[in-house]
Every structure is written in C-alpha cells, then in structure tokens.
Amino acid sequence: MAEASSDFDPKEKVHGDPIELPHIQCGAMAGTMPFKAAPGHMQPLGFPGELVEDWHDKAIARLGELLDGNKALRVYLDSCVKCGACTDKCHYFLGTSDPKNMPVARQDLLRKVYRRHFTFAGKYFPSLVGAEDLTKEVLDDWYSYFHQCSECRRCSVFCPYGIDTAEITMAGRDILDTIGVGSKYTNEIIGKVFTVGNNLGLPPKALKATLEGLEEELEEETGLPIKLPLDVKGADILLVTPSADFFASPHMEGLMGYAKVFHEAGVSWTLSTHAAEAANFGMFIGSTENMQKISLRIRDAAKDLGVKRLVFGECGHAWRVAYSFLDTLAGPFDFLDPNYPIPQHIVEFTYDMIQRGKLRFDKSKNDAFRLTFHDSCNVARASRMGDEPGGQFELPRAVLRAVCNYYFDMAPETIRDQTFCCGGGGGLLSDDIMDVRVKGAMPRMRALKDVAEENGVTHMAAICAICKAQFSKVLPQYGFDREAIVSVHQMVSNAIILTGSVQAKELEESGHE
Amino acid sequence: MSGYQVNGGVVEHDEEGYLTDIGQWTKDVADIIAKAENIDMTDEHWEVVNFLRDYYDEYQIAPAVRILVKEMTKKYGKEKGDQKALYALFPYGPAKQACKIAGLPKPTGCV
Numbered sequence: 292m293a294e295a296s297s298d299f300d301p302k303e304k305v306h307g308d309p310i311e312l313p314h315i316q317c318g319a320m321a322g323t324m325p326f327k328a329a330p331g332h333m334q335p336l337g338f339p340g341e342l343v344e345d346w347h348d349k350a351i352a353r354l355g356e357l358l359d360g361n362k363a364l365r366v367y368l369d370s371c372v373k374c375g376a377c378t379d380k381c382h383y384f385l386g387t388s389d390p391k392n393m394p395v396a397r398q399d400l401l402r403k404v405y406r407r408h409f410t411f412a413g414k415y416f417p418s419l420v421g422a423e424d425l426t427k428e429v430l431d432d433w434y435s436y437f438h439q440c441s442e443c444r445r446c447s448v449f450c451p452y453g454i455d456t457a458e459i460t461m462a463g464r465d466i467l468d469t470i471g472v473g474s475k476y477t478n479e480i481i482g483k484v485f486t487v488g489n490n491l492g493l494p495p496k497a498l499k500a501t502l503e504g505l506e507e508e509l510e511e512e513t514g515l516p517i518k519l520p521l522d523v524k525g526a527d528i529l530l531v532t533p534s535a536d537f538f539a540s541p542h543m544e545g546l547m548g549y550a551k552v553f554h555e556a557g558v559s560w561t562l563s564t565h566a567a568e569a570a571n572f573g574m575f576i577g578s579t580e581n582m583q584k585i586s587l588r589i590r591d592a593a594k595d596l597g598v599k600r601l602v603f604g605e606c607g608h609a610w611r612v613a614y615s616f617l618d619t620l621a622g623p624f625d626f627l628d629p630n631y632p633i634p635q636h637i638v639e640f641t642y643d644m645i646q647r648g649k650l651r652f653d654k655s656k657n658d659a660f661r662l663t664f665h666d667s668c669n670v671a672r673a674s675r676m677g678d679e680p681g682g683q684f685e686l687p688r689a690v691l692r693a694v695c696n697y698y699f700d701m702a703p704e705t706i707r708d709q710t711f712c713c714g715g716g717g718g719l720l721s722d723d724i725m726d727v728r729v730k731g732a733m734p735r736m737r738a739l740k741d742v743a744e745e746n747g748v749t750h751m752a753a754i755c756a757i758c759k760a761q762f763s764k765v766l767p768q769y770g771f772d773r774e775a776i777v778s779v780h781q782m783v784s785n786a787i788i789l790t791g792s793v794q795a796k797e798l799e800e801s802g803h804e
Numbered sequence: 805m806s807g808y809q810v811n812g813g814v815v816e817h818d819e820e821g822y823l824t825d826i827g828q829w830t831k832d833v834a835d836i837i838a839k840a841e842n843i844d845m846t847d848e849h850w851e852v853v854n855f856l857r858d859y860y861d862e863y864q865i866a867p868a869v870r871i872l873v874k875e876m877t878k879k880y881g882k883e884k885g886d887q888k889a890l891y892a893l894f895p896y897g898p899a900k901q902a903c904k905i906a907g908l909p910k911p912t913g914c915v
Contacts, residue, residue: 326819475819480912490913497863504871535914538868539899540887542914570914606914720914722820722900756914764897773891 301729301736301768309705309734309741312379313388320389324435325721328473335482336581339471346470347425351408353469354401357462358409364462367454368405371395377446377456382711383439386730394446397436398459404429434472437463439727441717442575443668448708460717461577468576476721477572484585489534489568498567501537505547513792517554519546519562522596526561528553529593530637531569531613532604533756539763542756545605545778551787552641552780555650560602566592569609570756574616575718586612586620599628602635605778607667607716607755610636614674638754639676641783642686645693652786653798657695660750660782663742664688664700665735665762666710667755681707687754687779694786699746705738713753715761729765736769743771752779808836822903822910829907837905841896849893849905851879856906866903866911 330340343349358365377394379385384392391397399421406413406422413422423429442457450456467473483492493501502519509517520526530553536546553560566589573582593601601624603613613634618624627633644650664687676682684707692698705711714731742748753759753776762776788795807814810833816824821840823829834853838845845853855875859867867875869887877885890898899911 476912483912491915492865492909492912494864497865500863501868501871504874508874533914538911538913539915540869540873543868543870760914774887 299726299730301733301765302770304733305736305740305769307737309702309711309737310379310385313385315390316388317390320387320392320435320439320727321432322435323439323724323727325438325719325724326475327434328475328478332475332478332482333468333471333473335485336468336473336478336578338468338473338478342471346430349470350425350430350466351404353466354405354462355409357465358405361458361462363455364458367398367459368402370452371398371402371454372452374451376449376451380446380449381440382443382445382714382734383441383727383731386714386733387439387727389439391432391436392439394440394456397440398454398456400429400432400436401459401463430467430472433463434467437467438474438719438724439731441668441712441715441719441731443712443716444672445668445709445711448672457717461574463577464575465577468578473576474718474721476723477576477718481572481576481581481585484568484572484588488565488588490570490572491534491538493534493537493567495564498537498562498564502562505543505550509547509550513551513789513794515554515789515792517550517789519550520560521562522564523559523561524596526559526596526598528558528560528600528602529566529589529596529598530560530562530602530604531566531589531592531609532562532637533569533606533609534567535756535760536604537567539756539760541763541774541776541778541781542605542759544781544784546780548778548780548782548784548787549604549637551784551789552637552644552650555787555789556640556644561596561598563592563596565595569603569606569613571609571612572718574608574612582612582616583620586617589617590621590624593624594626600631600635601627601633602637602640604637605754605756605780607669607757611669611673636676638686638690638779641780642677642690645690651788651790652694653788653794654694654696654786656786657782658697660695660777660785661697661699661746661748662691662695662777662782663698663739663748663751664691664706664779665713665751665753665758666706667753667758668710668712668716670754671708671710684708687752690779691752691782694782699742699748701738701742705734711735711738713755713758713761714765716755716757720757720761725764728761729768732761732765732769736765736771739771740769750775750777752777752782754779808833808840810836820904820910823907826907826909833907834905837907841901841905843894843901843905845905846893848880848884852876852890852893852898852902853906856902856908860906860908866899866906866908869899872898
C-alpha cells in the first residue's frame with residue numbers, strides 16, 4: 292500500500308503552525324493519481340468505458356456545455372486576478388509543497404484551456420493571456436491534480452471574488468468522465484449504489500443481520516428493547532445515513548447513539564434498504580445526472596414507506612446535498628410534515644431534544660474523553676443547522692458540551708468556516724493515494740497536536756463518515772491513537788441515561804439523583 | 805492484470821492485490837497473499853480469515869469491524885479480542901487487509 296513518500300515523516304511534521312507556508316517543490320506530486328475506473332465501472336454511470344479517440348474535441352465540447360449550463364462556472368474562470376489570496380489556504384498545498392496544488396494553479400489547469408477556446412484574446416493571442424491547448428500532458432495533469440483537491444472550499448472563503456474552486460474541480464472531473472477517464476474509487480462506488488443500494492455494497496440480508504446484532508448489544512447494555520427498524524411502512528421518520536455506519540468504527544457507535552436518542556424521544560422511525568446510503572458521490576465527480584439518480588432513491592424510499600419526516604445521519608457531503616440540493620434534485624417534498632425541517636440533521640434532532648429537556652446525561656461517563664471537534668468541510672461551508680447563522684458550528688459543539696465535561700476548540704484559523712479538510716474528502720478516500728491523504732491531513736494534525744499538548748485533548752469528534760475513516764487511517768501515522776477519532780453520537784451514546792435503563796438504576800442507587 | 809504465483813499457476817488479482825475471482829481462493833493462495841502483505845499467518849490470523857469467509861458465504865459481504873471484534877472477544881477474551889489486537893494482527897486494518905487475504909472483495913465506501 293502506498294504510504295506517505297519517504298521524505299515526509301508525519302511524526303516529524305506533526306509539530307508546527309498548521310498554516311505554515313511550505314518551501315515549494317515543483318512537481319512533487321506530479322503523476323500521483325488514483326486508479327482509473329475500468330469500463331465496467333464507467334458504463335453504468337453513462338460514461339464511455341475508456342478514453343475516446345476524439346477526446347480533445349469531446350472535452351472542449353463538454354466544457355462548452357458546462358459553461359452554457361452554469362453561468363457561475365464562466366464567472367469563476369473569467370474573474371481570477373491572480374491576487375494570491377488562496378495560495379496558502381489549501382491543506383494539500385501545505386502538506387505536499389507542490390505549487391500546482393495552490394488553488395489558483397490547480398484552477399488554471401482548466402482556466403488556460405478555457406481561455407484558449409472560449410475567449411477572444413486566447414483564441415488569437417494565446418501566449419499573451421496564458422491560454423494553452425489541451426494536450427495529453429495537460430489532460431494527465433487534470434486527472435492528477437483534480438484528484439488532489441477535496442472540493443472542501445476553504446480557499447473560496449479567502450477569495451475576494453468568491454470563486455468556488457470546488458466547482459472548477461467538479462467541472463474538470465465531469466469532463467474527464469465524459470471522455471472516458473474516471474476514478475475507480477468514486478465510480479465503482481456509485482455503481483454499487485445503483486445495483487445494491489449503498490456505497491458499501493451491503494445487501495439487505497446483511498443489513499438486517501447487522502441491525503439485529505446491534506439491537507441485541509443495545510439491550511445487553513441498557514436492559515431496554517432499543518430498536519433499529521428497517522423498511523417499516525408508516526413510520527414517522529426515515530433515517531438516511533452513510534452505509535459506513537453499518538460497517539466501520541467509530542461510525543457504528545454513532546448509529547447506536549442515534550437509536551438511543553430516537554428511543555428516548557419516543558418517535559417511530561425506520562431505515563430503508565432502498566436508501567441505505569446518505570452519501571452521494573455524484574457530487575464529487577460533478578455529475579448532476581448521477582447525483583440526481585442517487586437522490587431520487589431517497590425520495591422513492593420516503594414515499595414508499597409513507598414517512599412524514601426525513602433525518603440525515605452523520606455524513607458531511609450528504610448533508611450538503613440534502614440541505615442545499617435535495618429539493619432541486621428530487622423535490623418537491625411537499626408530502627412531508629412542514630412542521631419539521633425538511634430535511635433535518637440528526638444533530639438538530641438531538642439538540643432540539645436537549646433544549647426541550649427530554650434527554651438526561653451523566654457527563655462523567657465521558658470523563659476519559661477530553662474532546663475537540665473537527666468541523667467537516669461540507670457541513671461547515673455548504674450548509675447550516677438550526678435557526679441561526681452559524682448553527683452548523685454551534686449545534687454540534689452544544690451537543691458535545693451537553694454530554695461531556697471537557698471540551699476544547701482547536702486554533703480559530705483551523706475551525707468553523709476556516710476548518711481544514713480531513714485530507715480524504717471529495718472522493719479521495721482511496722487507499723491508492725494514501726500519500727496525498729497523509730500529507731493533506733497535516734494542518735489538521737498540527738492543530739490537534741496543539742490542543743493535545745496545551746489542553747490534554749485525547750479525542751476528536753466528527754460528524755462525517757469520510758472524516759472518521761480518514762482519521763482512523765492517518766492518526767497513527769502522526770503518532771496519535773487510532774481510536775482518537777469518535778462520532779458525536781458515540782459521545783451521546785456513552786452519556787445518555789435512558790428512562791428505565793440499567794444506567795438509570797445505577798445512577799439512582801449511587802444517590803446522584 | 806497481474807497475479808500471485810501459487811503452486812506453479814497464476815491467480816489473478818486487481819491493482820490493489822484483491823483476487824479478481826474469489827472462487828480461486830485456497831489456503832495456499834491465502835499464504836501467498838499474506839506473504840506479500842508481510843504477515844506471518846498464525847492460528848489467530850486464520851481464525852479471523854475463516855470467520856470472514858463464513859460470514860461472506862452467508863451475507864455476500866465481510867462483517868463490520870464491530871461484529872468481528874465481538875466474535876474474537878468471544879473466542880479469545882477481551883484482552884486479545886479487541887480492535888487493537890485485530891490491528892496488531894492486520895496492521896493495515898482488519899477489514900481491508902484480512903479481506904484481501906481471505907480472497908474477498910475490498911469493502912468500499914467511507915470505510
């Protein structure tokens with residue numbers, strides 16, 4: 292397996308300013324790229340199986356279509372003045388030192404071709420305006436560097452023109468897919484959603500068995516018949532959550548937390564085998580068609596089960612798609628109960644229950660955890676929670692503070708709207724580009740190291756399946772414990788005192804009540 | 805496609821070393837894959853691999869890490885059956901690396 296390259300020792304790199312400017316190393320990451328998708332992973336998504344013969348003309352034509360369909364993209368490509376505000380804002384640039392990972396340089400890989408074919412000056416005086424032809428070398432650079440951007444949009448926060456860099460990466464990947472060059476990781480997974488119903492490829496029988504196993508565990512732990520219902524028609528709430536919640540740790544511990552909260556709230560809820568996936572990798576590859584196809588599964592499940600509410604589990608980009616695009620892609624959701632947010636985030640649900648005094652916690656159950664919170668990029672910069680601006684930052688922290696005694700924020704320039712990507716977002720959570728993932732995690736690891744040393748922080752909570760999986764992999768490389776990454780609802784699960792549970796009786800007997 | 809050399813024959817694998825045809829798996833193949841992963845197969849490794857294969861037969865997917873941990877705890881007690889012990893056996897992760905040795909497809913998604 293590819294580890295970080297030999298001149299990069301994460302344990303050496305873990306100390307330092309998270310936003311320290313690196314010494315530039317030209318071409319440091321050239322040729323680094325994820326495996327390409329096989330024809331069998333491309334065709335089900337509507338793409339050619341391999342690089343088409345007339346790829347140049349097809350690529351330019353596709354860029355033209357994207358420009359016609361998305362005026363914002365043209366503005367983003369036109370308006371950059373090379374001010375440099377974005378250069379040092381990207382975790383991949385900070386970690387890899389490769390100047391093509393400066394957001395402005397990565398965008399220019401597409402911008403120079405745009406200028407050549409779609410601007411007057413670029414058509415007639417290309418060398419004067421930095422316009423270039425789309426050569427095979429440029430195409431290779433696209434594949435390599437558009438897969439060293441996690442579409443996290445941190446650079447966009449600092450762009451005085453508001454250029455949304457993620458849109459440019461998405462356009463680049465869309466064009467590549469259109470001419471038959473796709474990433475195996477993302478495209479194989481989208482195919483599994485269409486055939487099996489989720490990213491993991493978890494068949495209904497396995498999902499059912501997994502949920503039954505968790506019910507047994509929850510009953511053993513609490514003495515209560517806590518359910519994880521599946522495909523229950525007429526339930527009030529459909530929970531759509533990343534399939535990693537049915538498989539990986541600490542994801543699954545978060546799922547157990549949702550089940551406890553729903554149990555205590557006394558609501559009827561269900562999961563769905565048809566929509567056993569919140570994630571929507573269609574967004575990562577910039578494909579509206581695939582994004583819509585995946586989103587419609589959620590609508591179909593909600594209609595079929597006759598639910599009144601839609602709640603999303605801990606998945607970062609799923610919440611972006613749900614909060615920002617779901618209604619456009621798969622709406623209207625006028626058949627749901629308008630008295631509740633459509634859709635609602637599980638953190639909003641739990642926060643609301645806490646505000647209404649419906650949940651009881653013994654914070655001391657989490658005393659072995661000195662916590663910080665990693666804002667996931669898509670939640671932080673592309674969505675909101677609750678009724679107030681900034682709710683997406685406040686609500687998860689409020690939930691954590693309600694369930695634990697020790698909470699500390701990381702450095703302000705690394706959290707909230709300025710949060711760093713985990714290093715594995717945007718479809719880059721692939722083992723074959725571990726080098727990119729490890730290096731891209733450096734700023735976050737440095738910020739974590741600071742609070743670990745200053746405040747004794749032992750664990751970092753997150754509300755994104757990608758973040759959790761990425762940190763499980765890279766934390767040990769930077770000298771942290773693998774299990775230092777936790778789910779927010781795992782912390783809820785640890786501390787919640789359910790009515791009539793073993794824990795409630797213990798608490799009463801010990802006289803704390 | 806490249807392959808593992810096993811008893812004079814070639815067993816195909818994908819770019820990441822997972823078998824392309826799970827039907828070609830044998831214990832000898834597992835030993836060869838383990839060697840490529842720098843793992844010396846002990847009884848405990850086999851216990852995990854066999855459990856994964858049985859689970860896959862039943863459910864067409866590998867078990868969740870938590871299910872695996874539970875099973876190993878049942879067999880070996882808390883000390884030797886927790887997640888840390890599983891990572892000690894399979895440093896790249898009990899789900900992916902053990903699946904590879906067991907000849908099963910790689911778990912995909914946010915895992």
